[in-house]
Amino acid sequence: xxxxxxxxxxxxxxxxxxxxxxxxxxxxxxxxxxxxxxxxxxxxxxxxxxxxxxxxxxxxxxxxxxxxxxxxxxxxxxxxxxxxxxxxxxxxxxxxxxxxxxxxxxxxxxxxxxxxxxxxxxxxxxxxxxxxxxxxxxxxxxxxxxxxxxxxxxxxxxxxxxxxxxxxxxxxxxxxxxxxxxxxxxxxxxxxxxxxxxxxxxxxxxxxxxxxxxxxxxxxxxxxxxxxxxxxxxxxxxxxxxxxxxxxxxxxxxxxxxxxxxxxxxxxxxxxxxxxxxxxxxxxxxxxxxxxxxxxxxxxxxxxxxxxxxxxxxxxxxxxxxxxxxxxxxxxxxxxxxxxxxxxxxxxxxxxxxxxxxxxxxxxxxxxxxxxxxxxxxxxxxxxxxxxxxxxxxxxxxxxxxxxxxxxxxxxxxxxxxxxxxxxxxxxxxxxxxxxxxxxxxxxxxxxxxxxx
Amino acid sequence: xxxxxxxxxxxxxxxxxxxxxxxxxxxxxxxxxxxxxxxxxxxxxxxxxxxxxxxxxxxxxxxxxxxxxxxxxxxxxxxxxxxxxxxxxxxxxxxxxxxxxxxxxxxxxxxxxxxxxxxxxxxxxxxxxxxxxxxxxxxxxxxxxxxxxxxxxxxxxxxxxxxxxxxxxxxxxxxxxxxxxxxxxxxxxxxxxxxxxxxxxxxxxxxxxxxxxxxxxxxxxxxxxxxxxxxxxxxxxxxxxxxxxxxxxxxxxxxxxxxxxxxxxxxxxxxxxxxxxxxxxxxxxxxxxxxxxxxxxxxxxxxxxxxxxxxxxxxxxxxxxxxxxxxxxxxxxxxxxxxxxxxxxxxxxxxxxxxxxxxxxxxxxxxxxxxxxxxxxxxxxxxxxxxxxxxxxxxxxxxxxxxxxxxxxxxxxxxxxxxxxxxxxxxxxxxxxxxxxxxxxxxxxxxxxxxxxxxxxxxxxxxxxxxxxxxxxxxxxxxx
Numbered sequence: 001x002x003x004x005x006x007x008x009x010x011x012x013x014x015x016x017x018x019x020x021x022x023x024x025x026x027x028x029x030x031x032x033x034x035x036x037x038x039x040x041x042x043x044x045x046x047x048x049x050x051x052x053x054x055x056x057x058x059x060x061x062x063x064x065x066x067x068x069x070x071x072x073x074x075x076x077x078x079x080x081x082x083x084x085x086x087x088x089x090x091x092x093x094x095x096x097x098x099x100x101x102x103x104x105x106x107x108x109x110x111x112x113x114x115x116x117x118x119x120x121x122x123x124x125x126x127x128x129x130x131x132x133x134x135x136x137x138x139x140x141x142x143x144x145x146x147x148x149x150x151x152x153x154x155x156x157x158x159x160x161x162x163x164x165x166x167x168x169x170x171x172x173x174x175x176x177x178x179x180x181x182x183x184x185x186x187x188x189x190x191x192x193x194x195x196x197x198x199x200x201x202x203x204x205x206x207x208x209x210x211x212x213x214x215x216x217x218x219x220x221x222x223x224x225x226x227x228x229x230x231x232x233x234x235x236x237x238x239x240x241x242x243x244x245x246x247x248x249x250x251x252x253x254x255x256x257x258x259x260x261x262x263x264x265x266x267x268x269x270x271x272x273x274x275x276x277x278x279x280x281x282x283x284x285x286x287x288x289x290x291x292x293x294x295x296x297x298x299x300x301x302x303x304x305x306x307x308x309x310x311x312x313x314x315x316x317x318x319x320x321x322x323x324x325x326x327x328x329x330x331x332x333x334x335x336x337x338x339x340x341x342x343x344x345x346x347x348x349x350x351x352x353x354x355x356x357x358x359x360x361x362x363x364x365x366x367x368x369x370x371x372x373x374x375x376x377x378x379x380x381x382x383x384x385x386x387x388x389x390x391x392x393x394x395x396x397x398x399x400x401x402x403x404x405x406x407x408x409x410x411x412x413x414x415x416x417x418x419x420x421x422x423x424x425x426x427x428x429x430x431x432x433x434x435x436x437x438x439x440x441x442x443x444x445x446x447x448x449x450x451x452x453x
Numbered sequence: 454x455x456x457x458x459x460x461x462x463x464x465x466x467x468x469x470x471x472x473x474x475x476x477x478x479x480x481x482x483x484x485x486x487x488x489x490x491x492x493x494x495x496x497x498x499x500x501x502x503x504x505x506x507x508x509x510x511x512x513x514x515x516x517x518x519x520x521x522x523x524x525x526x527x528x529x530x531x532x533x534x535x536x537x538x539x540x541x542x543x544x545x546x547x548x549x550x551x552x553x554x555x556x557x558x559x560x561x562x563x564x565x566x567x568x569x570x571x572x573x574x575x576x577x578x579x580x581x582x583x584x585x586x587x588x589x590x591x592x593x594x595x596x597x598x599x600x601x602x603x604x605x606x607x608x609x610x611x612x613x614x615x616x617x618x619x620x621x622x623x624x625x626x627x628x629x630x631x632x633x634x635x636x637x638x639x640x641x642x643x644x645x646x647x648x649x650x651x652x653x654x655x656x657x658x659x660x661x662x663x664x665x666x667x668x669x670x671x672x673x674x675x676x677x678x679x680x681x682x683x684x685x686x687x688x689x690x691x692x693x694x695x696x697x698x699x700x701x702x703x704x705x706x707x708x709x710x711x712x713x714x715x716x717x718x719x720x721x722x723x724x725x726x727x728x729x730x731x732x733x734x735x736x737x738x739x740x741x742x743x744x745x746x747x748x749x750x751x752x753x754x755x756x757x758x759x760x761x762x763x764x765x766x767x768x769x770x771x772x773x774x775x776x777x778x779x780x781x782x783x784x785x786x787x788x789x790x791x792x793x794x795x796x797x798x799x800x801x802x803x804x805x806x807x808x809x810x811x812x813x814x815x816x817x818x819x820x821x822x823x824x825x826x827x828x829x830x831x832x833x834x835x836x837x838x839x840x841x842x843x844x845x846x847x848x849x850x851x852x853x854x855x856x857x858x859x860x861x862x863x864x865x866x867x868x869x870x871x872x873x874x875x876x877x878x879x880x881x882x883x884x885x886x887x888x889x890x891x892x893x894x895x896x897x898x899x900x901x902x903x904x905x906x907x908x909x910x911x912x913x914x915x916x917x918x919x920x921x922x923x924x925x926x927x928x929x930x931x932x933x
Binding site (some may be wrong): 009292293315318319320321322323325327329376378380400402404424426428429450451452453 | 503504505506507508511638639725750754779816817819820821825903
């Protein structure tokens with residue numbers, strides 16, 4: 001009934017009355033225990049009576065307010081329990097001030113009772129205050145040192161370390177934010193404002209104030225409005241705990257704009273740069289395409305294995321001071337197989353290999369196929385044909401193949417398609433015609449043939 | 454890459470001497486014992502010079518256009534200047550910017566629109582004037598930075614700033630830093646080679662622009678002469694054989710080692726390594742500099758001048774050959790862009806010199822797969838202003854120095870293709886978006902080579918120096 005709701009809402013106003021009476025009663029108790037002047041006990045009894053009646057009525061008003069269902073069970077529980085304990089304690093205090101029992105209660109017991117009443121009063125008041133003003137109301141403007149002690153530390157989101165094609169917009173991005181900031185109040189059990197964020201389908205339904213999402217005007221969406229209200233506004237969401245951060249708000253707004261793509265993977269979405277920054281800040285999602293040297297897991301080379309190579313016919317260099325991958329270039333015009341065999345001890349560490357401008361044999365390619373982390377292979381100006389390239393088509397990491405000035409013909413084109421990671425192949429000055437190059441590139445199979453003049 | 458791993462830093466200075474002797478003679482002995490051995494001259498995998506991170510760029514060709522080409526007549530299309538041609542440059546645009554003594558006395562500053570036609574080219578739609586028909590064809594390979602700016606307003610400080618990171622002479626050139634930081638990939642050729650177009654005049658070039666500054670002297674740029682003999686006296690004199698020369702050097706080395714043990718000056722070792730390099734160059738240079746085996750279509754690609762030694766075109770062809778031999782840093786200089794007057798005619802000559810060879814070089818590098826790890830840079834030391842220096846006529850004008858904005862372009866490894874970074878205002882006077890300072894450009898160049906510009910330092914006269922001094926941010930937008 002509306003009248004109950006109306007009365008219920010008077011609770012926060014009314015509670016200040018019993019607080020006054022209780023404090024007055026206790027002050028009177030203290031006064032008579034330390035002063036020689038006698039006070040008529042009936043006055044104290046009457047003061048306690050007012051305290052009891054007003055405490056009881058506020059508790060009842062509070063009950064009415066609670067029945068409105070606007071509050072969360074867990075948050076209100078403590079306030080309710082302490083409230084009713086207070087009613088009981090105040091009743092005891094009044095009861096034993098009646099003339100019959102006055103002597104049953106000695107001075108010390110009276111003192112202890114008063115102490116507990118005051119304590120209970122503060123605790124109840126504090127829990128009540130938390131409900132109306134939010135948990136951090138008292139310390140919001142406190143000096144930093146005090147804040148540090150009381151403010152809860154915001155928990156961080158779990159990092160998302162998988163590829164973009166397995167991150168779903170709603171499930172992996174939006175839901176964790178809602179779970180952290182909204183679902184504690186808007187779930188199956190509580191659903192404040194009749195709003196339930198515990199699943200995507202329920203979320204789209206909206207609450208009492210209507211749909212929380214406005215796809216046409218994302219900024220007018222209720223959810224966006226409420227999370228962007230000023231911090232001291234009564235309607236700001238979330239009411240307790242840390243508010244939404246800029247990055248969270250930014251992400252939510254971007255999601256509303258792409259609401260129809262909620263089920264899609266991030267790799268299918270166009271993600272503006274500022275959203276990339278935000279998602280990176282929240283979930284540590286890396287939008288940079290992973291470089292090959294970050295993808296291949298390999299240990300560092302130790303100096304002893306490299307020192308064996310120091311007098312070879314190759315120029316051998318680390319590609320970075322991580323000492324994982326090598327760049328190797330043949331310095332001589334003549335390649336002896338036994339020299340090449342020396343590279344076996346570092347075969348998994350060879351990323352770039354340049355053996356251009358020499359006469360090479362088939363046997364060599366049987367060895368090259370073992371360099372499974374080879375990224376770039378220069379075979380230009382050699383006497384090779386597609387036959388040799390076919391031998392090494394199992395090089396799964398190979399990205400760049402330089403074949404200019406060789407005898408390869410158009411038969412190589414189908415072999416090239418077998419390479420898993422191949423991106424660019426240089427075929428200038430070979431038997432492949434410009435037209436064949438053009439047609440191959442039109443097929444758009446991830447490999448670009450580069451010809452020349 | 455270990456910075457300051459050179460013996461230059463393990464000499465005892467007066468201060469070291471006092472510090473260490475005050476701790477006792479034992480400390481002095483220990484100090485020299487723990488001094489690491491020199492790693493220079495080591496040409497193998499144990500050579501401890503490594504990039505800080507995997508680099509996309511292994512080699513650089515820097516086509517420095519000395520004198521400052523007019524970006525307003527080449528790349529930075531400003532139709533408003535044509536519309537307002539002859540009207541006064543608004544003070545609000547100039548914003549109190551200082552001018553050189555050459556035009557500051559002018560009573561008026563009439564805006565001068567370019568008389569050249571601009572068109573968009575390629576699928577990237579880059580604006581280019583008709584002056585560069587060949588480069589226009591390859592714009593989709595290029596990355597333009599239209600918002601470069603510098604601090605100097607005159608040539609010498611500006612080109613010194615661009616090359617060494619400081620307006621004052623004395624710091625090492627970019628190529629020297631690269632040589633010092635990354636070492637060599639070819640023991641028979643220097644890491645840093647300089648080619649200057651011959652018979653061009655204008656702003657002077659000094660060898661300190663490719664000097665090693667305070668770095669050990671083997672890191673200085675080695676200038677190959679423009680002309681038939683890039684390096685003089687490669688041939689042994691009659692009666693001296695290669696073996697004899699080698700033997701002579703070995704004896705010289707023994708003597709120098711005694712000398713070094715006695716005096717301890719690391720420059721003795723530097724000098725020895727240069728003697729040895731010169732010996733190796735006796736056989737390597739004739740091979741690399743021999744362009745006679747190049748087919749006709751390659752000469753055609755670089756343009757008609759490519760057969761004339763010492764021209765920009767011939768130098769571009771040589772640059773490719775040097776890059777093929779793993780020279781790390783090839784620096785070309787082409788003078789004559791300083792067009793204070795008669796710009797429309799003078800710039801045509803310059804473009805004829807450079808347009809086809811530049812495009813030819815980039816095309817040639819691409820077809821050989823060399824753009825996979827080679828970076829080409831084209832640009833001057835500053836830009837040119839949007840008002841006319843001297844009298845503006847219907848078909849003639851001049852442009853004074855303009856440090857507040859200029860355009861450079863790059864092509865090759867590690868950078869995005871077919872993009873333009875930054876822009877200038879409609880007057881082509883101020884930068885509108887994404888300013889790129891010379892130090893930012895240098896930091897980016899170092900980054901592309903795998904060097905953290907903040908970590909490659911050299912201690913000299915009590916403090917650590919680096920190319921970018923205490924400035925520079927990598928321009929991430931250009932990185933691919």
